[in-house]
Amino acid sequence: MYRSYFRCIRGCPGEYSLYDVIYTCPHCGGLLEVAHDVDALGNRSAAGWMNLFERRAGATQWPYGSGVWRYKEWVVSDLEDDNIVSTFEGNTNLFHARRLGQEIGVPDLWVKQSGNSHTGSFKDLGMTVLVSVVKQMIAMGKPIKAVAAASTGDTSAALAAYGAAAGIPTVVFLPRGKVSQAQLIQPIANGAIVLALDTDFDGCMRIVKEVTRDQSIYLANSMNSLRIEGQKTVGIEVVQQFDWETPDWFIIPVGNLGNISALGKGLLLMKKLGLIDKLPRLAAAQAAHANPFYLSWKKNFSEKVTVKARPTLASAIQIGDPVSYEKAVKTLREFEGVVAQATEAELAEASAQADLNGLYTCPHTGVALAVLKKLVARGVIQSHERVVVISTAHGLKFTQFKMRYHMRELEGVDSRLANQPIYLPADVDAVKRALDEKLGSIEHLR
Ligand SMILES: *Cc1c(COP(=O)(O)O)cnc(C)c1O
Numbered sequence: 059m060y061r062s063y064f065r066c067i068r069g070c071p072g073e074y075s076l077y078d079v080i081y082t083c084p085h086c087g088g089l090l091e092v093a094h095d096v097d098a099l100g101n102r103s104a105a106g107w108m109n110l111f112e113r114r115a116g117a118t119q120w121p122y123g124s125g126v127w128r129y130k131e132w133v134v135s136d137l138e139d140d141n142i143v144s145t146f147e148g149n150t151n152l153f154h155a156r157r158l159g160q161e162i163g164v165p166d167l168w169v170k171q172s173g174n175s176h177t178g179s180f181k182d183l184g185m186t187v188l189v190s191v192v193k194q195m196i197a198m199g200k201p202i203k204a205v206a207a208a209s210t211g212d213t214s215a216a217l218a219a220y221g222a223a224a225g226i227p228t229v230v231f232l233p234r235g236k237v238s239q240a241q242l243i244q245p246i247a248n249g250a251i252v253l254a255l256d257t258d259f260d261g262c263m264r265i266v267k268e269v270t271r272d273q274s275i276y277l278a279n280s281m282n283s284l285r286i287e288g289q290k291t292v293g294i295e296v297v298q299q300f301d302w303e304t305p306d307w308f309i310i311p312v313g314n315l316g317n318i319s320a321l322g323k324g325l326l327l328m329k330k331l332g333l334i335d336k337l338p339r340l341a342a343a344q345a346a347h348a349n350p351f352y353l354s355w356k357k358n359f360s361e362k363v364t365v366k367a368r369p370t371l372a373s374a375i376q377i378g379d380p381v382s383y384e385k386a387v388k389t390l391r392e393f394e395g396v397v398a399q400a401t402e403a404e405l406a407e408a409s410a411q412a413d414l415n416g417l418y419t420c421p422h423t424g425v426a427l428a429v430l431k432k433l434v435a436r437g438v439i440q441s442h443e444r445v446v447v448i449s450t451a452h453g454l455k456f457t458q459f460k461m462r463y464h465m466r467e468l469e470g471v472d473s474r475l476a477n478q479p480i481y482l483p484a485d486v487d488a489v490k491r492a493l494d495e496k497l498g499s500i501e502h503l504r
C-alpha cells in the first residue's frame with residue numbers, strides 16, 4: 059500500500075502522521091513536507107499512471123472528478139473518500155493566448171486559469187487537502203474546534219468555503235483595508251469568524267501562529283504542508299493537458315513562496331516516476347513593492363532577505379517575510395529558476411494588455427505577465443519556447459483595480475490602455491458621431 063507522512067525539509071530524523079497536529083520540525087523548527095513512498099508508487103509504470111489519470115479526468119466519480127483527487131495516490135493516499143471535502147477544484151483550462159503571445163514575442167504562450175475555480179483562486183487546490191485531513195482527524199476523535207488562517211484574501215475565501223462545505227468552523231485573520239471587497243465578503247458569506255486586524259499580512263501571520271499554539275485550533279496557512287500537496291497538482295495537470303509534454307517555462311507570481319514550491323514538487327515527482335524526462339525552467343515573479351525573494355536571489359540566496367512590504371495593487375502577494383523561503387530556494391536551484399520583479403505601472407499595464415487580448419486578469423497575473431515581457435526582452439526566454447503563465451486568481455475579485463485603471467485613478471500609473479465609457483444623450487446623431495470618431499480612429503491606427 060502507499061504511504062504518506064510528514065518529515066523535516068532539512069533532513070532531521072523523524073516521521074510524523076499527517077493526522078497529528080504538527081506544523082514544524084520538533085528538532086530544528088524548520089518546515090515539514092509531505093513525503094511519499096516513491097518505491098511503492100514506482101510499482102506502477104509511468105504509462106500505467108498516465109492511463110489511470112486520463113481515465114479519471116473529466117469523470118464525476120467521487121473523488122476523482124476533482125483535479126486534485128484525480129492524483130489521490132500522489133497527494134494523500136490513505137484518506138477515506140467519505141472524508142474528502144471537494145468542490146471538484148482543479149480541472150482549470152489552459153488559455154492559448156495567441157494574440158498576446160504574438161504581441162510579446164512568444165507565440166506559444168498559454169495561461170493556466172487557476173482562478174477559474176470555486177472561490178476564484180488556486181488556493182482551492184490546497185484547501186481541499188487540508189480541510190479533508192481535518193475532517194478525517196475530527197472523525198478520528200481529535201478535539202479540533204476550528205481551523206484558522208492569516209490571509210491576504212484568497213486563503214481566507216477558500217478556507218471559509220471548504221469549512222462551510224464540511225461543517226467545520228473557521229477563523230480568518232485579514233489585514234484591515236488590504237484585501238479587495240470581494241475577498242472580504244467571501245468568508246463573511248461563508249460564515250467564517252472574520253477578524254480584520256490593524257496590521258499587514260506579516261502581522262496577521264504572527265498572531266495566528268500564537269493563537270494556533272492551542273492545538274484545538276488548527277493552522278491552515280501554507281506553512282502547513284498539506285496545502286502544498288494539493289497545490290502541487292497544478293503542474294501535473296498542465297503537463298497532462300499537453301499530452302504529457304513538459305513546457306519550457308512556467309511563470310508564477312509569488313508571495314509566501316508556497317505555490318512555487320508546490321509547482322516544483324509535483325513536477326519532480328512526475329520526473330521520479332518517469333512520466334516526464336525533462337524539467338521546465340521556473341520564473342518567480344514579484345511585485346517590486348514586496349520583493350524579498352527577488353532581493354535574496356540577487357544575493358545568490360546567500361541569506362534570506364526580509365522587507366517591510368509596501369502596499370501593492372497585487373495585494374495577495376504583499377508579503378515581506380515569506381514562510382516557505384527555504385523550500386522555494388531549493389525549488390529554484392532544482393529548476394534553474396530566475397526571479398524578476400514588476401513595478402506597479404508595469405503590472406497594471408501588463409494586466410490591461412492581457413485583457414485587451416481576451417483575458418480578464420488579476421493584478422498578480424499582471425505581475426507574471428510583466429515579468430514575462432522583461433524576460434523575453436532580455437533574451438532569457440526565447441521566442442520559440444512554450445511558456446505557461448500561472449494565473450492565480452480571477453479578475454472578477456479585483457474590480458476596483460480595473461475600475462481605477464480605466465478611470466486613470468491609479469497613482470503612478472499612466473493607464474496607457476484605458477478604455478472609458480462614452481456618456482451621451484439618447485440621440486441617434488450623437489451616437490453616430492461618436493461611432494464615426496471611434497471606429498474612424500481605429501481605422502486610422504491600422
Ligand atoms: C496566494 C496567492 C499568490 C501567492 O502564492 P504564495 O504561495 O503565497 O507564493 C499569488 N497570487 C494570488 C492571487 C494568491 O492568492
Ligand SMILES: [Zn+2]
Nearest residue numbers: 066070083086
Ligand atoms: Zn528539522
